[in-house]
Amino acid sequence: MHVTDGLADDVRRAQAGDDEAFGRLVESCWADLVRLARSVVGEAEAEDAVQDGLIAAWDGIRQLRDPARLRPWATRIVFRRCLRRTRWRRLRVALGALREPASRPDPESELSLWQLLSGLAPRQRAVLHMTVVEEMSDSEIGDALGLAPGSVRAHRRRAREALARRLGAKP
Amino acid sequence: MSDEHDEKLDRFDEEYRRWGRRPASIPVGAATTRIRARIVAHRRVRRAATGLAWAAAVAVAVVGSWLVDTRRGAAPTPSPRVGHEAVALPDNVVLWWLDPETPVYFVIRPAEPGQGGR
Numbered sequence: 001m002h003v004t005d006g007l008a009d010d011v012r013r014a015q016a017g018d019d020e021a022f023g024r025l026v027e028s029c030w031a032d033l034v035r036l037a038r039s040v041v042g043e044a045e046a047e048d049a050v051q052d053g054l055i056a057a058w059d060g061i062r063q064l065r066d067p068a069r070l071r072p073w074a075t076r077i078v079f080r081r082c083l084r085r086t087r088w089r090r091l092r093v094a095l096g097a098l099r100e101p102a103s104r105p106d107p108e109s110e111l112s113l114w115q116l117l118s119g120l121a122p123r124q125r126a127v128l129h130m131t132v133v134e135e136m137s138d139s140e141i142g143d144a145l146g147l148a149p150g151s152v153r154a155h156r157r158r159a160r161e162a163l164a165r166r167l168g169a170k171p
Numbered sequence: 172m173s174d175e176h177d178e179k180l181d182r183f184d185e186e187y188r189r190w191g192r193r194p195a196s197i198p199v200g201a202a203t204t205r206i207r208a209r210i211v212a213h214r215r216v217r218r219a220a221t222g223l224a225w226a227a228a229v230a231v232a233v234v235g236s237w238l239v240d241t242r243r244g245a246a247p248t249p250s251p252r253v254g255h256e257a258v259a260l261p262d263n264v265v266l267w268w269l270d271p272e273t274p275v276y277f278v279i280r281p282a283e284p285g286q287g288g289r
Binding site: 019022023026027030031034035038039046047050051054055058059113116117128129132133160163164167168 | 179180183184186187188190191192193194195196197199200202203205206207209210211213
């Protein structure tokens with residue numbers, strides 16, 4: 001995932017306050033960020049989390065020194081928003097203000113993806129998403145999530161173990 | 172881990188890849204428009220907040236200086252130095268008041284011939 005020269009120019013323009021240039025940056029990374037957010041917070045909140053993250057990114061874009069790091073930088077911001085949302089959701093569930101949405105099995109599959117994913121910790125979900133769906137390397141994942149490569153491997157191993165247990169427990 | 176488990180994990184990966192790669196439900200153009208609209212609103216809120224913060228700072232400064240002035244006005248006046256001030260001092264004596272009760276007299280002695288200067 002490289003930032004082209006055009007996008008680097010757009011980053012500089014956005015840093016100077018050009019909203020249209022920022023809009024083009026949003027277009028370039030929207031789909032990837034929504035896919036990540038869907039794996040971390042679920043379908044219902046994913047797009048709101050990405051919007052919140054991108055507003056925060058616009059707010060802090062002057063702090064991005066290297067335009068080539070736009071994607072990992074924006075991914076990390078959105079990922080943090082997703083983590084915040086999962087914490088709030090846990091709190092609201094604990095307070096009884098929100099009922100966890102019942103996961104509906106995918107009609108096309110025996111596996112209920114979200115049911116399995118929601119049993120993992122948010123960081124494990126993000127690492128698994130970037131490994132399986134985006135096919136990113138450990139260093140790319142670590143860069144985007146702010147984790148050391150060793151920590152990426154540990155999260156993935158724990159996620160795999162948890163999935164294997166859950167899949168093995170299925171009738 | 173058994174072959175059955177591996178097979179299940181492989182199937183999970185396949186399903187997950189398919190599930191995870193679905194397009195976003197909001198098209199990118201609509202999402203960009205929404206985000207830009209939110210940025211405009213966010214900018215207005217931030218400007219208003221900055222204006223309010225400045226107004227609050229000015230108000231605090233004005234009220235603070237008014238309070239200080241009021242307290243100074245209400246403070247007890249130092250005891251009059253009547254009597255001391257009435258005394259006429261010679262030309263070579265300087266009187267400083269360290270506080271209302273403590274006068275300090277400096278007596279300037281005239282230079283004697285042959286001392287000081289060149």
